[in-house]
Every structure is written in structure tokens, then in C-alpha cells.
Amino acid sequence: MSNILKYQKEHELELIALLEKEPDWSSFVSAQAVDTFKEALLESETFLCENEGNICGYLRALVDGFGIYISELYVAPQYRGNGYGSELLEKVKQEHPNQDVYVLSDEDVYYEKLGYQRVGSVFKL
Structure with missing residues (x-):
């Protein structure tokens, strides 16, 4: 059974260690980026x-009063397919019942499978 909890500084080492196992997440946990990422985890x-x-x-x-923007969603490979990603997304919706929630994603098929509606696109400047 899973438990969804609010991130705290005490979780930092375990989360970073988990992401270090994933080559696609190196831009977050590289020596150059990890301190910025740690701050972002606490400030978001x-x-x-x-x-x-x-x-x-x-x-x-990211929460700004106009909407909720999911910047990252990650589930470790051995835990995928158990609904943990959906549980995390549901938690955000529960925390902000009167605001729209948007996902900044490069995994569109996953969100389409969950039945989420595509609204626009994201561009990199």
C-alpha cells in the first residue's frame, strides 16, 4: 500500500539517490544542478x-494562484503500473480543488491514457 506525503528536507538524500539511478534525470541530479534542484523541491x-x-x-x-503546473512526475521503474503516478496527481487536485491543474510533459501518451485533456503545447525559448 502506498502513502502520499508532503516532501520535507529529510527526504532529500533518498529521493536524490533514487533519481541518480535514472540516466534521463541527470539534468536534475548532476553536480552542476543538484543544489538548485534541492532548493526547487523545497520551494515548490x-x-x-x-x-x-x-x-x-x-x-x-508550481503554484501561482492562477493554476497548478506539474513540473515533474516520476515513479521508479519497478513501481510503475501500480497507479502511483495517478495517486500523486490526485493528491495535487485534492489540495487545490478550485484550481486548474496543468502538466508540463514529454510523456503525452501517459496523460492521454489517464483521460486528461490536451490544452495547447509548450515551447522552449
């Missing part, structure tokens, strides 16, 4: 998914 609205006492995923959202 960040939730963890825990399974049997181990962190198995996280979600980081």
Missing part, C-alpha cells in the same frame, strides 16, 4: 509516494 509544492517505507516516486508542482 512537492509530494512523495512511499511504498513499504521506501520512496518510489515524486511530483513537483
